[in-house]
Amino acid sequence: MTNQRIPAPPASAASEQSSQSGAKRRWRPTRRGFLIGLGVTGVGLALGIGAVATVGIPYVRLRVAGMLDGAEAPAGEMPTDPWAWFEVLPDSRVRLYLAKVEMGQGIHTALSQIVVEELGVAWDDLEVAQATTARDLGGGQTGGSNSVSSLFAPLRQAAATFGEMLRAEAATQLGLPATSLVIAGRGFAAVEDPARRIDLAPLVAAKTGEWEVSKEPAPLKAPGNFQVIGQSLPRRDFVAKLTGQAVYGYDARLEGMKYGAVVRPPTIAATLKSVRPGNAATMAGVHTVVTDKDFAGVVADTRAQARAAADQMEVEWDAGYPWQQAELEAIVTVGNGEGIPIQTEGEAGKLLDEQTSLSAEYRSPFAVHAHLEAQAALADVKPDRVRVWCSTQSASLERQSVAKVLGVKEEIVEVIPTYLGGGFGRKLNTEAATEAARLSQAAGVPVHVGWTRVEDMRNGYFRPATHHQLSARLDDAGMLVAFEHRQASGDVAFSFFPEVAGALLGADFGAYRGATIRYAVPNKRTIAWRSKVPVRTGWWRGLGLLANTFALESFVDELAHAAGADPLAFRIQHLDDTIPAQQRVKAVLQAAAQLARWDTPAPEGRARGIACCLDVDTAVAMVAEVSVDRATGQIRVHHVSAAMDPGLVINPDGARAQVEGNVMWGVGSALIEEVTIKDGQIEPGNFDRYPLLTMKEAPSVDVVLLEAGDGKPRGVGEPPIGPVAAAIGNAVFALTGVRLRQLPMNAARFMRQASSVTSAAQAAPA
Amino acid sequence: MRLDINGETHDVAAGAGELLLWVLRDELGMIGTRFGCGAGICGACTVHVDGVATRSCLTPLALVEGKQIRTIEGMATANADGSLVLHPLQQAFIDDQVPQCAWCMSGQLMTAAAFLVQYPTPTEDEIVEAMGNNYCRCGCYTRIKRAVAKAAVHMAAGTQQGAPA
Numbered sequence: 026m027t028n029q030r031i032p033a034p035p036a037s038a039a040s041e042q043s044s045q046s047g048a049k050r051r052w053r054p055t056r057r058g059f060l061i062g063l064g065v066t067g068v069g070l071a072l073g074i075g076a077v078a079t080v081g082i083p084y085v086r087l088r089v090a091g092m093l094d095g096a097e098a099p100a101g102e103m104p105t106d107p108w109a110w111f112e113v114l115p116d117s118r119v120r121l122y123l124a125k126v127e128m129g130q131g132i133h134t135a136l137s138q139i140v141v142e143e144l145g146v147a148w149d150d151l152e153v154a155q156a157t158t159a160r161d162l163g164g165g166q167t168g169g170s171n172s173v174s175s176l177f178a179p180l181r182q183a184a185a186t187f188g189e190m191l192r193a194e195a196a197t198q199l200g201l202p203a204t205s206l207v208i209a210g211r212g213f214a215a216v217e218d219p220a221r222r223i224d225l226a227p228l229v230a231a232k233t234g235e236w237e238v239s240k241e242p243a244p245l246k247a248p249g250n251f252q253v254i255g256q257s258l259p260r261r262d263f264v265a266k267l268t269g270q271a272v273y274g275y276d277a278r279l280e281g282m283k284y285g286a287v288v289r290p291p292t293i294a295a296t297l298k299s300v301r302p303g304n305a306a307t308m309a310g311v312h313t314v315v316t317d318k319d320f321a322g323v324v325a326d327t328r329a330q331a332r333a334a335a336d337q338m339e340v341e342w343d344a345g346y347p348w349q350q351a352e353l354e355a356i357v358t359v360g361n362g363e364g365i366p367i368q369t370e371g372e373a374g375k376l377l378d379e380q381t382s383l384s385a386e387y388r389s390p391f392a393v394h395a396h397l398e399a400q401a402a403l404a405d406v407k408p409d410r411v412r413v414w415c416s417t418q419s420a421s422l423e424r425q426s427v428a429k430v431l432g433v434k435e436e437i438v439e440v441i442p443t444y445l446g447g448g449f450g451r452k453l454n455t456e457a458a459t460e461a462a463r464l465s466q467a468a469g470v471p472v473h474v475g476w477t478r479v480e481d482m483r484n485g486y487f488r489p490a491t492h493h494q495l496s497a498r499l500d501d502a503g504m505l506v507a508f509e510h511r512q513a514s515g516d517v518a519f520s521f522f523p524e525v526a527g528a529l530l531g532a533d534f535g536a537y538r539g540a541t542i543r544y545a546v547p548n549k550r551t552i553a554w555r556s557k558v559p560v561r562t563g564w565w566r567g568l569g570l571l572a573n574t575f576a577l578e579s580f581v582d583e584l585a586h587a588a589g590a591d592p593l594a595f596r597i598q599h600l601d602d603t604i605p606a607q608q609r610v611k612a613v614l615q616a617a618a619q620l621a622r623w624d625t626p627a628p629e630g631r632a633r634g635i636a637c638c639l640d641v642d643t644a645v646a647m648v649a650e651v652s653v654d655r656a657t658g659q660i661r662v663h664h665v666s667a668a669m670d671p672g673l674v675i676n677p678d679g680a681r682a683q684v685e686g687n688v689m690w691g692v693g694s695a696l697i698e699e700v701t702i703k704d705g706q707i708e709p710g711n712f713d714r715y716p717l718l719t720m721k722e723a724p725s726v727d728v729v730l731l732e733a734g735d736g737k738p739r740g741v742g743e744p745p746i747g748p749v750a751a752a753i754g755n756a757v758f759a760l761t762g763v764r765l766r767q768l769p770m771n772a773a774r775f776m777r778q779a780s781s782v783t784s785a786a787q788a789a790p791a
Numbered sequence: 792m793r794l795d796i797n798g799e800t801h802d803v804a805a806g807a808g809e810l811l812l813w814v815l816r817d818e819l820g821m822i823g824t825r826f827g828c829g830a831g832i833c834g835a836c837t838v839h840v841d842g843v844a845t846r847s848c849l850t851p852l853a854l855v856e857g858k859q860i861r862t863i864e865g866m867a868t869a870n871a872d873g874s875l876v877l878h879p880l881q882q883a884f885i886d887d888q889v890p891q892c893a894w895c896m897s898g899q900l901m902t903a904a905a906f907l908v909q910y911p912t913p914t915e916d917e918i919v920e921a922m923g924n925n926y927c928r929c930g931c932y933t934r935i936k937r938a939v940a941k942a943a944v945h946m947a948a949g950t951q952q953g954a955p956a
Contacts, residue, residue, distance in 0.1 A: 129890070259885065260888060260890075263888070263890060263893070266890055266893035268875070276822035278822075327818075397926060397927075398827075399826070444893075445892060446825070447892045447894060447928050447929060448892075449928075478827070478830065678888055682891060682931070685930060686891055686929045687930070688930065689927075689930025690930060711832065712833055712926070713832060716832075718932075719924065720927075720936060721919055
């Protein structure tokens with residue numbers, strides 16, 4: 026078993042100690058923009074905006090879309106001084122500080138593999154500590170599947186440089202040439218005479234003067250010599266997590282703390298008109314009642330007391346317009362507003378018409394993250410120091426939010442990320458942090474706010490509903506001549522940006538993630554419509570990837586059938602080997618098909634469907650094997666065969682785990698998950714109305730990993746969610762001839778579509 | 792009120808109507824039992840009450856007074872030298888690298904532990920039936936199923952290093 030750093034008691038969990046080395050940190054990075062952590066480079070976007078005057082807004086919009094498709098790695102600013110990342114511990118082990126948070130994706134393990142590879146210390150002689158906002162390491166957000174891709178180069182360089190600095194100092198102290206020294210255990214030893222050695226702690230303690238960072242970049246290992254990268258090393262956090270010791274945001278505790286509850290709006294459009302304490306102030310255990318213009322809450326000795334008192338406050342709401350589900354779906358409609366072309370090649374518009382084209386419409390619903398650890402934070406607000414422990418994917422953003430809401434300088438606020446009980450994009454905004462801070466400020470004691478499931482399900486932001494119109498034209502040989510995807514979606518990224526960004530870009534890059542056509546078609550066009558819905562929508566695993574891939578890859582399946590072609594062969598015919606990205610998609614399609622034995626008949630009563638995607642430049646293909654209970658319409662996914670090429674694999678088992686998890690998310694979204702709105706309220710409030718996939722419905726999953734061969738790792742946290750729903754829908758069509766064009770593909774929808782369809786290929790949307 | 796938790800007696804201030812989950816977490820600081828839904832659906836809060844897997848989020852103290860409560864904190868044991876001895880299920884979950892975020896895992900382990908006492912040589916269908924009411928949002932289901940099966944084999948053969956269930 027590897028060493029596990031079980032976090033200290035919650036009060037001090039992840040709180041940093043001063044550097045043992047005593048070395049000065051001379052580096053001060055500038056604050057990085059919010060965009061960077063989410064897959065869009067601040068640099069790239071700034072370039073685009075700067076270019077408006079000369080090349081015009083449409084160019085910028087296409088440029089942003091193209092940049093996202095190419096997944097140009099976020100450059101970002103990272104510290105170059107190794108002491109920002111590392112600390113030598115008194116026992117000569119090395120501690121690595123990471124700003125990236127551990128939310129289940131195994132990032133602390135993967136990143137420490139990259140470090141151990143270049144630093145050369147033993148796996149167990151490196152420990153990982155969660156950096157707080159007090160240690161500005163850049164890359165303050167964890168999301169967009171970019172932690173490994175963005176940190177691979179800077180971490181390798183930092184680790185190699187750190188190693189060289191230590192080696193040079195060891196050479197000085199031992200009076201030997203640096204070239205004669207190698208890492209040996211927890212120190213350096215002479216190759217020729219291993220008795221001549223020095224451990225890292227005494228080495229660092231005896232250092233006089235400042236550490237020099239060499240101007241020349243330290244040499245890096247050739248990828249062919251990697252020994253740690255590419256190994257399925259065990260996760261570092263599992264003993265703590267499986268013995269109940271790991272500290273999450275819901276677990277953060279301080280001496281003298283109390284519990285907070287916040288009054289919630291009754292509807293999605295509600296605004297607070299007035300609030301008075303009512304009976305709350307005199308109820309048992311109540312410490313403080315807060316009645317601000319826009320915020321009302323209670324601090325009490327226990328959660329139950331706080332919630333009971335919050336319920337007794339006299340609150341007057343303007344409930345706003347009572348929105349209904351059908352009204353929201355009508356808003357999310359292609360053609361409603363201004364369509365923004367995000368991909369234009371050839372003359373797709375001219376070649377597509379009702380006489381010669383095939384077309385179909387697809388829809389996907391609102392969905393919620395349903396991370397099992399609800400929003401939670403502990404805040405300790407003192408006049409000169411504010412500390413907040415919370416489950417957050419964006420500590421730096423929470424630091425800004427907390428400082429703003431308290432009216433204090435950011436410098437006195439420290440946000441300390443805990444482990445996250447799931448993030449999935451929802452914890453890029455941790456409202457519980459600002460709520461706990463406000464309540465702590467008012468009460469003068471540390472306050473923990475942990476949302477109930479009902480609060481969490483109704484008061485967050487949602488995956489937006491989408492609508493897709495697809496059309497295409499085949500030539501006599503069954504090859505695609507023209508292909509168009511017209512897509513409408515609620516906001517994803519724009520929800521979090523100033524309105525000016527939305528006005529400039531026109532279409533939301535988060536919403537159209539995965540919307541462009543990746544096949545070799547001479548004439549193709551993608552147009553995106555921004556649907557302004559009255560439901561708060563935003564980041565959700567893969568952003569628009571699941572909905573867009575469902576529409577595109579289901580329609581490609583329709584085209585294959587129209588062309589009389591095998592769905593796998595049809596896809597491969599439309600991928601150009603001379604374009605690396607398309608060649609990689611072709612390779613994963615073939616690998617998934619081979620894994621699934623595509624060329625053999627499916628077991629009796631079942632059929633297979635295939636789909637693929639390219640996301641953050643990771644290629645994924647999946648084959649789903651399904652059956653359908655024709656009496657009830659219930660679809661069952663028995664098995665998924667997946668192939669993924671993320672460029673370079675850091676930890677194969679970790680990458681496989683991400684594929685498996687994405688398959689389960691995808692099956693849930695494909696068959697079950699749907700948030701509806703009634704009378705202005707989010708209908709589901711708990712898992713009775715928003716059930717998740719369980720082991721009973723879970724398919725078995727086989728995963729094969731491919732590598733591009735260019736030595737560059739891409740993301741794995743989101744891309745595999747893309748093909749799941751389409752692969753399932755395509756399998757259902759192969760089995761039954763029923764084409765399902767609306768998610769979720771639940772039993773009722775199947776029965777409705779099966780009874781209304783006579784010719785599936787010309788069917789209207791389900 | 793007096794509670795017997797993991798073989799130790801705890802006097803708690805909470806009244807008979809308080810829910811076991813929050814008394815464990817907020818009064819006793821035993822954070823290993825996790826909150827998921829508060830409605831008995833997701834299983835994250837599962838503990839043992841006299842050996843029976845029980846949703847602590849719906850269980851008032853009145854129902855557990857005088858009974859033996861076991862939580863995730865009582866699953867592993869310690870050697871004479873203080874070193875940790877994992878339960879075979881915990882070891883199997885590490886061996887197969889089961890969790891992702893792991894917020895549900897205390898409930899998964901407690902559910903599985905009670906199940907394996909009743910079904911020491913389970914079939915795959917029995918495992919799915921027993922574990923089918925515990926949500927894992929990260930989607931670790933194939934690994935949970937495999938690890939429970941492996942732990943059962945180890946426990947039945949007596950080859951595990953860990954303590955008996």
